[in-house]
Amino acid sequence: MKYDPFILPFITGMAFVLMVVFGKWIHWFRGLPASDKRLFLKGLFSRKFIYASREVVSESLLHRKVFRANFWLGYMHMSLAFGWFLLIVAGNLETRWYSHGTMNPPWYPIFFEFFVHDLKELPYRKFFVFAMDFLLLFVLSGLFIAMYKRYSSSIVGMKRTTRQNTIDKLALTSLWMVFPLRLLAESFNAGLFDTGGFLTNTLGHYLARFLPLEVLRYPAWLAYSIALGTFFVSMPFTRYMHILTEVFLIFLRRFGIREKQEHSSFTEVELNACSRCGLCIDQCQLSSDLGIHNIQPAYFLRDLRDKVPDQFKTDTCLICGRCNASCPVGIENTAIRLNERSRNQVFSENSYGYIDRQEVKPGKVAFFAGCMGHLNPSATRAMLALFDKAGVEVSFIDEEGSICCGRPLKLSGNFRAAEVLVSKNRELIRESGAGILVTTCPICYKMFKDDYRLDIPVLHHSEYLLKLVAEKKLETYFSPETVVFHDPCDLGRGSGIYDQPRRLIARSYSLVEAGNERRYSLCCGGSLGMADLPAEKRKDITRATLASLTVNQPDIIATACPLCKKTFAGQSEVRVADLAELLLESVNHRPVAQIKADTGKKKYPAVLLTATEQNFNGTS
Incomplete structure (x- = not known):
């Protein structure tokens, strides 16, 4: 027999979530511009499909980017996603072998041990019972970390985790119950029929000493089915919608589809693909330096998805891109935020x-x-x-x-x-x-x-x-001074230029590392993305960034942005200079303050001569 009424919660939930998800996929695809639809259809029959499939495995199942952020956080996500996936695959193989290749109903692999009490006829029985127990233990280990993370997020290297709303809490609770209930149900079966492996058999025979397993077996399987059904029904309305939306997003992005200058169905895909993992919260300097913990993409995107946009969340952002760099899903947070800002702008042709x-x-x-x-x-x-x-x-x-x-x-x-x-x-x-x-x-x-x-x-x-130095059009001299380079937001994260400034500095100076650099470089605080940020708040951000830059006690802070230089110069006790100034000093073999004697003011345009001598000497 392959049916029992206790499976109905699972069947109902699975049918509901599949219907909703595929309905949303169709709705999102139909909402794409015609040009994006062509890109999608073309991508299905190109190498991009292979690249997208590979990314689905590496990010949706193995969570490579999360591993990069923190090993235990990556292990937690990977064990739950990849472990559950392998349980499904192994369960289907097990039932196929047992049924000699015949088709089985979709619930049969999930509740196989409820229906089958004698596995002697199962080919490779020892392998399957070991594999299923091992994979269940693998998932449970990640679940333990997830539970502990809720009470002490430092175990996975996070200072803060996202706050859950009511429906998220329901989904989270049901998800947390799924695998412990499966462990109990399979252990009760193993204690009665000796069908388990090293984990379920051991636990089942132990529990059989003092529990009425025959009485508890059916309620355990029913509870397992209810937990699964509850999770599936709640999934489309919670953060866990990302599990299936992320796959669709990866294919869209790999096929060349991007956020436009107004919200579209692609925006809806990105909003639903956000897992609210919370990595963006710790990366945001408004959180770490100013104590503003409710405006990060995890909350900003949630509000947009729930159709309750918050203007404060929209405007309160440095647009530094640190959230984009840390997002494991690759959501274009900045573009979505700018599109939301554009909805409140008024344009005049005469301006x-x-x-x-x-x-x-x-x-x-x-x-x-x-x-x-x-x-x-x-x-x-x-x-x-x-x-x-x-x-x-x-x-x-x-x-x-x-x-x-x-x-x-x-x-x-x-x-x-x-x-x-x-x-x-x-x-x-x-x-x-x-x-x-x-x-x-x-x-x-x-x-x-x-x-x-x-x-x-x-x-x-x-x-x-x-390029000029490499072509020997400029001859440099080496200085014993140590230099740390600050990656400007729009140059590093925004444009992917990290190595060229460092290679230029290394021609003439000893380069030292900053506490945070390259993709994780800190904003100087002078950002134009948040015009109404008070001056004192900006200084708090600047001081924190300078502390990171001077951790190795450099002689000079080099930057490649006039705004960053101006912002740092007013707060830094260490000299701040632009790359061009440092190169000019190297070419002339002396400090830039002495160069005016060689060139004379007449060589510079009049608009630049209004600056003070202090500016010329590199202090602003």
């Missing part, structure tokens, strides 16, 4: 009529200093001196004053206004006739790379200067 028509002189290299490069011109001056020494023909695009690149407007969600500035700057760059665009500002760099659609290469000055 930018004041911008004058500018003339640019031609040159082989177009140089864009940007707003921050003008407000803090020491790096700009150093770049102009280096261009001169290398014999580079430069077209200084914003020589007479800057038109903003548009990224601050984009960060506020004002996409249409940003496009006006993009259009004006794009025209100036094309008029220069340059074959390369170079900028000292990572904020501008990311905007040029992502939004300008230029037909020439865009290089950050760290890339371009390294």
Whole structure:
């Protein structure tokens, strides 16, 4: 016999969740733009399908990225996901072997030991009973860590875990009950019929000494079925919807589908793929440095999914990208947040009529200093001196004053206004006739790379200067001073440039490590992504970042962003300098403060001469 009424909760729950999940998948696919649908269908019959399938295994089952964050956290997730998956696979193989290859109803492998009390005819019996017990123990070990994590998250390297709402707690409780109840049910069976392995047989025979197993066996299997059914029914309404949504998201992303400049069905997929694992909470400096613990993506995305967006959560973000770097699912948190900000923006066609028509002189290299490069011109001056020494023909695009690149407007969600500035700057760059665009500002760099659609290469000055040194157009000298490099948010996490600045520094200085660097580098605190953050709060973030940068007591803090330099300079007891300044010192074999004697002020554009001598000396 392969049926008993106790399986109905399981069957009901499984049918419900499959119906809802496949319904959502169809709804999300139908909501994609026609271009994205074509990408998806094309991806199904390309190598991208293989890559996506491989990523499903490595991330949805093995949780490779979570392992990277913390071994025990990765083990916890992997044992529950991969362990349960292997239990399902092994259970299906076991019942197939027992039934000599005949088809079985879907619940049969789940409750096999309830229906079969004699396994003597099961081929490879010893292997299967051992494997099923071992896999159950594997899952239970991860479940123990998950339970302990709720009371002391430090065991998995986390300072905070996400707060659960009522329906999440119901799903979590039912999930936690599934495997202990399975252990009891199979142990009761093993104690009565000797059908278990090293785990269930041992526990079953022990319990048989003082418990009426014949009476308890059926209620245990019924409770197991109810726990499974409850978890499945609650899954679509809770964080656990990520289990099946993440798979769909991986395929969409691998096929080239991304977040657009407005919410779409792809946004819905990302919202449902968030597991609220909490890794973004510890990574957020608003949490670690300012004690703001309720605005991180785990909560921001939950509110959007529940159709109750919170403006405070939307606006309270540095847009530094640390949450994106830590997210094991790869959700585009920043893009979703900016799209949400854009819903409250008002655009006027006349807002930018004041911008004058500018003339640019031609040159082989177009140089864009940007707003921050003008407000803090020491790096700009150093770049102009280096261009001169290398014999580079430069077209200084914003020589007479800057038109903003548009990224601050984009960060506020004002996409249409940003496009006006993009259009004006794009025209100036094309008029220069340059074959390369170079900028000292990572904020501008990311905007040029992502939004300008230029037909020439865009290089950050760290890339371009390294190229000049490699081509021996600039000769450097080595200094005994130690330098630590700060990865600006938009240059490192935002654009993937980590090695070039370090290679440039290593040409002339001894490079030391920071406490947090590369993907996990800290924001300087001067972020343009949260304009209303009070100055004192910014200083708290800056001080924490400086503490990380100076952990190895460097002589100089090097950065590749004029905004970062300006932010650090007001708080740091250690000298702060831009890469261009350090390279110029190396080329001249003396401090940048002495270089003005060689060049004279007349070589610099008038707009840069309004800066104080203190600025020129590299202290702001």
